[in-house]
Amino acid sequence: MKFLAQMFKLISINLKSVPARWGATLVIVVGLAGVVGVVTALQSMSTGMVATLRATGSADRAIVLRGGSNSELSSFFTRDQAIVIEQAPGVAKGDDGKPLASGELSLIAERPLRRSNTDSNVSLRGIGPAGFAIRPELQIVEGRSFKPGLQELIVGLKAREQFVGLDIGSAVQIRGSQWTVVGVFASNGDAHESEVLVDIETAQSAFRRNGYSSLLVKLADPSAFQAFKDSLTTDPRLQVDVQNEVEYFSSQSRSFTKTIGVLVSVVGVIMGLGAIFAALNTMYSAVAARTVEIATLRALGFGGGVVIAATVLEAMVLALIGGLIGAVGAYAFFNGYTVSTLGAGFTQVAFSFRVTPTLLINGLVLSLFVGFLGGFFPALRAARMQIAVALRAA
């Protein structure tokens, strides 16, 4: 108890002296606010992207692509192959007894971005009635759905936010043909909300594609996936890759997550080192400015351990204040901020930064770590100073 009481007294003395050395103290606080703010913002971007792609898909759905295709854009099936796939074991049947399978066409269309007014790629998906039945999360929130046979399209909420001219009633020129926006859909905020949907038959006809890019099937049960996959991958008529839909979309974010991870590490280490040196400099200055005070306290009988603990904790408190400012700033400025990036299929995937409690806690732990390192060595110097010599500095 005595140790704690002494330590808290010393910390309170140290913190009370902060106003006398605002400049040096701000170096720690601002430095840590910057480090935690930047690192948290970068991580929240990665978390948001991953969350968006991971939210896309369901464990009881499987996606079939042509063997070796990384994404739907580079995949293609004939109608005959699609029929073989639909008949595989494990595929759920609809009320009408037909397999719940949706052959879909994935294409790229160019549209100007609202943000920069430069052309970018929006993902265009041809989808049939089965596609809606398999995806109950896909809901029309404004207008109506497209009618088969008409060149109508519906746009995802995020696609409408990101691109110019996708409001209901707008005429959109896509690959030489004109389409009309008739509705807006939501899809639980997942990656499909960055897409534009059209009727599959109309799309095949308009874009002269007599087949599908992918086939999405609803499984009778998530555990039926392996049997479904095995039957397709061993069928000599087919050369396909079969993935659980959740796994497919997770894998789409893998390289992005890796890139952001490297970026966060590099930026975090560089800024963290800078902050450690700033904290070291500040705390060495603080210890030097208080040489006589520390020596006096030591003369009165305060132990070296107490002096070390108080100096380290002072640095950690200041660093934590900086970390809190950075974390709150990152939350205020970036949480929910929507951006878009090129997804694996060279189309824009819109997602929101997510500053989660875990990221905030990580940021604060980082600031405490930097504060600890920044305070430890100056604290050691303070505790090791010879009292009789230090008292003469008065």
Added chain:
Amino acid sequence: MTTLVSIRGVAKRYTRGKQTVDVLQALDLDIASGDFLALMGPSGSGKTTLLNLIGGLDKPSAGEIIVDGKRIDQLSSGQLAKWRARHVGFVFQFYNLLPVLSAEANVELPLLLTSLNKAQRKKNVAAALAVVGLSDRATHKPSELSGGQQQRVAIARALVADPTLLVCDEPTGDLDRKTADEILTLLQALNRNHGKTIVMVTHDAKAAEYASHRLDMDKGALVSGVVA
């Protein structure tokens, strides 16, 4: 009177690079309990070094120092810190008060090293401030006090834990004559009325007159002793 401080064959040597400086050489000294001893001598004579050794702020290169029956030259740094907290009160030339704390908070500092609770600490702080005549300045910060008042606060801080020994290093060195006389009168009263043993280093012969004994030092050795 019984011997409170016994110094036998004490030497202190400092090494700076290749140079060795003998500050104290084979020094013997006894200080009686209840004494008020003034150590005088020119700069570099070793009087402050001797004071630091008596107060447990430094360790001798050779010899033994016994205070109140305890051999302190063999204590570790941590043990010495605890020993100082219990047995020594320090008064410095420049007061060495913590500027961010009030007078009473400064005086309370040594009591944080004891097992006294908050109420007991408050009571002892009030008593110590009353002894030095500064009860009405308890909540003032050092910057709001005169030099003499600051030194009185420092004396209260030295007294508050009821130490065995008061160690004063040029306690009037930063004060004018009148204020210095007041401080010395206070120290004399503490010695005479409260039985405090005081060892004081001073350059000022007039200050030394307030002590009951005076010892002169030169080149690390005691050269004469005068009974005041």
